[in-house]
Amino acid sequence: MSLLFETIKLDGGRIFNLRYHQARVDAAFKALFPKVRPVSIEEVLEGVSLPADGLYRLRVSYSDIRAEAAVFPYVRRKINRLVLIEDDSLSYPHKFENREMFQKYAGKFAPDEEPLFVVNGQVTDTTFSNIVLNKGNVYVTPKACLLKGTKRQQMLDTGIITEMKITPGMLSDFETVHIINALNGIGDITVSVESVVVT
Known part of the structure; x- marks a missing residue:
């Protein structure tokens, strides 16, 4: 079951x-x-x-x-740094309670850090959210998300954001990473692109 x-x-x-x-x-x-x-x-x-x-x-x-x-x-997390993690084994097509693929990273980061996964060369999601990147008034979300979030889909449908294939090398083209999920929209949890690091 x-x-x-x-x-x-x-x-x-x-x-x-x-x-x-x-x-x-x-x-x-x-x-x-x-x-x-x-x-x-x-x-x-x-x-x-x-x-x-x-x-x-x-x-x-x-x-x-x-x-x-x-x-x-609900209390929003304060995230100051995103850490790029390459893991081509990740797959999370449905919102299962079994999150073992993410749990293996638990305890490896400071409370204000969060992994940002790279799968098959493309930037995807964090352990608990999709992301949106912006430069000025242009807002995009990775096409290769692990889970199609409800907030992500709502913003796609209303034209607030668009999908884009994003590789790690493209992150420097943007200014800010927005952590988005059902409880967090654009601007609620943000990290400067300068604070996205590689392990």
């Missing part, structure tokens, strides 16, 4: 980007459990008490036979 999860932004009692999270759940079921009706996030949340104030991480865990939700306060 494969256990997967969605992490959803809950801010001021409002749930963000629900249709993008549901679309990812639907895609996971189509790929992994094609004969099973996809979990409905709205149905899972029925009866769950959601805080009306503050920023929270709403976690919906699910498989083909069960689903549950939990709510946690």
Whole structure:
């Protein structure tokens, strides 16, 4: 039984980007459990008490036979440095709770450092996010992401960002790396390109 999860932004009692999270759940079921009706996030949340104030991480865990939700306060990490790590073995096409491929890097970095993975010569994601790079008013995201994030997809659909094949040598063409995921948009967690280092 494969256990997967969605992490959803809950801010001021409002749930963000629900249709993008549901679309990812639907895609996971189509790929992994094609004969099973996809979990409905709205149905899972029925009866769950959601805080009306503050920023929270709403976690919906699910498989083909069960689903549950939990709510946690959310505090943004402060990241001062990204470390480029080459690992061609990485594959994370669905949001599995089994994250062993990332756990092997746990404890190897300072609290304010985060690995930025290079797979088959292309810049991809961190352990918990997609990235967006900008130079001036031009914002791009790596085409070769490990996981198609909901915030990433929402910004692609609205034209805020575009996809680009990005190699490590191209990073110096940009100014800032933005760490993006369901709870973080452009400008929430940023790292200067000068603070992206190679091990």
